Amino acid sequence: MIDDIFELAKKDPVKNYVLTPPQMEMYIENKRNPDSVMYNCAICLPCKRGDLNLGRLIEAIQKAVDNHVAFRVRIDDSGKMPVMKEIKDFHLEIPVIETDDLIKEKKRLIRPFDLKNENLIRCYILLCEEDCEILFDMHHIIID
Secondary structure, rough: OOOHHHHHHHOOOOOOOEEEEEHHHHHHHHHHHOOOOOEEEEEEEEEEEHHHHHHHHHHHHHHHOOHHHHHHHEOOOOOOOOEEEEOOOOOOOOOOOOOOEEEEEEHHHHOOOOOOOOEEEEEEEEEEEEEEEEEEEEEEEHOO
């Protein structure tokens, strides 16, 4: 039976997802305070620059995003109720940024999300001397 469910999902995937009550609260709060970063969830993963294969890293991140629909949605509020809508042909831009001040750069990169018009996940690879940090900035609405 579970195999039948997976087969059906592959043939006719759902493209719109109803917001849960907590997601609806985040959506409303975003409408009230569009310049807030209150619901940004930033995760920073440190690594050594010498061990880094940038091409493989970017490919792995994109593959992870491709495999999880929650990362490939935006909010569509054109109907009666807002829904999360899957974006076809989603591609996550992953800038590689050289910096001499990781803290300052991270503060600059974490900014409010436009739930309707922007990807709800951002990723940056920050390079500083011998260090590297992978910064993910996601809106809480997609990881609720």
